[in-house]
Amino acid sequence: MSSSTNGNSQRPVIEVDDVVHSFKGRRALDHVSFKVMPQSLHGFVGPNGAGKTTSLKIICTLLRPQFGIVKVFGHDVVDEQKMVRRKIGFMPDHFSTYRQMTVYEYLDFFAAAYGLPFAQRTRVIDEVLALTDMEGRKNDLISGLSRGMQQRTSLARVLVNDPDLLLLDEPASGLDPRARIELMEILKALRSMGKTIFISSHILPELAELCDAVTIIDKGKVMYSGSMSGLQASTNEHPTWRVTLGSEVDRIVDRMKGLHGVVDADQVEGRPEYRVSYDWTATDTNTLLRGLLDLGVPIVGFAEDKRHLNDAFMDLTTKGVK
Ligand SMILES: Nc1ncnc2c1ncn2[C@@H]1O[C@H](COP(=O)(O)OP(=O)(O)O)[C@@H](O)[C@H]1O
Ligand SMILES: [Mg+2]
Structure with a gap:
């Protein structure tokens, strides 16, 4: 350890x-x-x-x-x-x-x-x-x-x-x-x-x-x-980023999913905000951001979603205790 x-x-x-x-x-x-x-x-x-x-x-x-x-x-x-x-x-x-x-x-x-x-x-x-x-x-x-x-x-x-x-x-x-x-x-x-x-x-x-x-x-x-970054790497959780766009973009979720290393993308509560997860063994945050910019969409926010860390914590500690 x-x-x-x-x-x-x-x-x-x-x-x-x-x-x-x-x-x-x-x-x-x-x-x-x-x-x-x-x-x-x-x-x-x-x-x-x-x-x-x-x-x-x-x-x-x-x-x-x-x-x-x-x-x-x-x-x-x-x-x-x-x-x-x-x-x-x-x-x-x-x-x-x-x-x-x-x-x-x-x-x-x-x-x-x-x-x-x-x-x-x-x-x-x-x-x-x-x-x-x-x-x-x-x-x-x-x-x-x-x-x-x-x-x-x-x-x-x-x-x-x-x-x-x-x-x-x-x-x-x-x-x-x-x-x-x-x-x-x-x-x-x-x-x-x-x-x-x-x-x-x-x-x-x-x-x-x-x-x-x-x-x-x-x-x-x-x-x-x-x-803290080692904790992320030691679990199977995917780093997840919250991407906020200036406006809705047609078929954007599919295009995000098509980026190299991205394992999942979904929209948050009907707003132009998306959760994008990537496989940290295949890509990194900079590459993800560059890929998003290359899609030509109006990015107004890009922040780490810390929720996956909670999943990592639950993985490491008592399972089944609710
Ligand atoms: N003075 C004490 N007498 C008996 N058991 C104790 C005492 N202090 C702590 N414990 C027991 O030791 C364990 C660890 O407690 P603690 O260090 O207070 O945990 P935490 O701060 O992470 O909640 C628990 O099972 C708790 O019941
Ligand atoms: Mg205590």
Whole structure:
């Protein structure tokens, strides 16, 4: 199984090597191994109960692995707990207590816990509020915030000690589509600042847009770990593109089907929009687009259809569970 996210020889930020962990004799993690490379946005995807939270707790030193080795920035999570904690920020999957504090009080509490002196705390809190687009909310009670705002407050808290690695446990779950998009934009900005982000979700398409690498886990076993494009290639799913035309064109579906490497084409809901799939062993996206242009049709949109990734995910994880 491929576990490298890119071709470089940089040291991974997270190295999970052959971890086994059981609860009351039941295996939650069954020889789990994967790597997360620096400055990547790495998705950790699997159905509920797959072992995501258990893995995250081990990586962030809250749970000691019963077997196997986990290193973060080269530091062992058991022997060098303090070194690891200094460099990471963990956002758990629920917002515990503190709900009767204001956003500012909450962040100040954690900044103080990290040992930041008073004068520095004000500046740091302003910075993390700006990063999470929460400036206007600092005097609001956490209990009165929407789920999206609470998630951003939680993310702001994680940023207080300026960690190089963010570990986020299902931060997008329960968010409406708009709040989800806003959160994803914040994560992209954080990555561009050089942070490595390891983010879990039980839905692959939620992360497909965002992540450059992904690890898929099911029933405590890693089913795939590597680049997003490698995931596509490792399945039998055909890459699919949504092609939007400026107007209806006669017999266009048949003409699209006739292009080299195209395995299927169909129209979406009576609009001049088409789903075109190709065999990635026979052609590529550039050739497909060139072929479409050669048909002389007015193309106004050309975007990857991520739905096939969900099919890939379903292929790799529990079959038959509906
Ligand atoms: N503290 C615990 N005690 C007993 N079983 C647990 C505990 N934590 C997790 N598990 C079990 O371990 C498995 C993996 O759980 P978890 O890591 O929370 O999965 P995920 O986060 O992917 O939903 C599940 O079967 C879950 O019931
Ligand atoms: Mg979980």
